[in-house]
Amino acid sequence: MRILTEGKKVYFASDFHLGAPNHDRSLKREKVIVKWLDEIKYDAEVIFLVGDLFDFWFEYKRVIPKGFVRFFGKLAELTDSGIEVVVFTGNHDMWMTNYLTQEMNIPIRREPQEYTFNGKSFFVAHGDGLGPGDYGYKFLKRVFESKFCRFLFGRVLHANLGLLLGNSWASHSWTKHEKTGDNYTFESMDKEILYHFCKEMEQKTHHDYYVFGHRHFMFDESINADSRYINLGDWIVYFSYGVFDGKSFELKKYDFDRNALS
Numbered sequence: 620m621r622i623l624t625e626g627k628k629v630y631f632a633s634d635f636h637l638g639a640p641n642h643d644r645s646l647k648r649e650k651v652i653v654k655w656l657d658e659i660k661y662d663a664e665v666i667f668l669v670g671d672l673f674d675f676w677f678e679y680k681r682v683i684p685k686g687f688v689r690f691f692g693k694l695a696e697l698t699d700s701g702i703e704v705v706v707f708t709g710n711h712d713m714w715m716t717n718y719l720t721q722e723m724n725i726p727i728r729r730e731p732q733e734y735t736f737n738g739k740s741f742f743v744a745h746g747d748g749l750g751p752g753d754y755g756y757k758f759l760k761r762v763f764e765s766k767f768c769r770f771l772f773g774r775v776l777h778a779n780l781g782l783l784l785g786n787s788w789a790s791h792s793w794t795k796h797e798k799t800g801d802n803y804t805f806e807s808m809d810k811e812i813l814y815h816f817c818k819e820m821e822q823k824t825h826h827d828y829y830v831f832g833h834r835h836f837m838f839d840e841s842i843n844a845d846s847r848y849i850n851l852g853d854w855i856v857y858f859s860y861g862v863f864d865g866k867s868f869e870l871k872k873y874d875f876d877r878n879a880l881s
Contacts, residue, residue, distance in 0.1 A: 620735040623865045627664035629736055631861035633745065633832025634853035636711065637687055639674035645686075647880050652854060653693045655873050663702050665736075669832040669851060670709025670745030677714040691723070698724045707732075709832065710747040737865045739827045742820065746831035746850075750816030805836055814840060817848045828868055830861060839870045 623629065635652055638645050659666070676684060698704055707728045708715050719725040731744035808814050817829040821842050829842070830849045837859050838850035849870060852859030858873040 620738060623664055623737055626662060628659075628662050628865070629665045629667070629863040630659055630663050631667045631669060631743070631830055631849075631851055631863075632854070632859075633669035633707075633709070633851045634671045634835055634855065635668075635690075636671055636674040636853070636855060637690060638684070642686070644880070645674075648854060649687065649690050651858065651873070651875055651879055653689045654875065655858075655860070656693045656697065660697055660700070660702060663697075665703045665705065666697065667743055667830070668704065668706045669743060669830065670707045670747075671711045671832060672706065672709070673712045676712035678716045678718050683718055694719070694725065695723045705732075707743065707745050707832075709745040733826070736863060739863070739868075740825065741863075742817075742826040742829045744831055746813050746833035749831075750812035750819075808838075808840060811838075813850065814838075814842075814848050817842050817846070821846050828863075837870055837872075 632655075635648070636645075637649055637652075656666075672690075673684070673687070694704055704723070704725045705728060706715070706719055706725050713729075715727050717727070720727060728743075731742060731749070734741045734743060805811075811834075813829075813831050813834065820826065820829070826846060828847055828849055830851065832851050832853075834850045835853040835855070835857075836850055837852035837857055838848060840848045842848055847868070849861055849868065851861055851870070852872075858875070859870065860873065861868060861870050863869075
């Protein structure tokens, strides 16, 4: 169990999707994210970035995607100052390897992780591929994450072509959601796969908080009297995040001038 330093907090955010839908709009969003990180650095002890930080990411052995210098610079500043930053891969940036670890001392988590802060237990994951059903995606995820697939993409395709194809593939979901005016379909909590996953997990091992990204909705739902399902929303529509102050968890929206995005 980890005891937080007095006055310090744990922050959670996910689904920045930097790079989408184009350079100009991504850059405006990146500046907002950096501003938020700059504001929380004064009381943050740990910052969890819970997947899909980028709309597409692939690390070649000696090449990484262009851009995101403000974001990377801020992460380096945070870790250099002693703030712990932990990054989870998501379905859009599953091909991270060791760049953030080598350059910024940020561990990369590919699987769900369990943490305990001040006696409260947390189950943290991006959320893709968890829970019942969705077998087509689960199969594709295994293929995409396989060493053979990574080898083919990294060694057969030139970096320019590989990143072009990857970004084109990723942009389809963005285009679809912009046309509908919504992020993802929500019908009821009974149909939320991650909510059912939490209920199943809770029957085996208790966690006070199950924290996910992926769904692009803000959820704070009770699993039982002592356990909650938290979904962090996103930084496309909600600009939302979670914060644990050592006693309680709160899901919040970042307050900023929306004109910065126009």
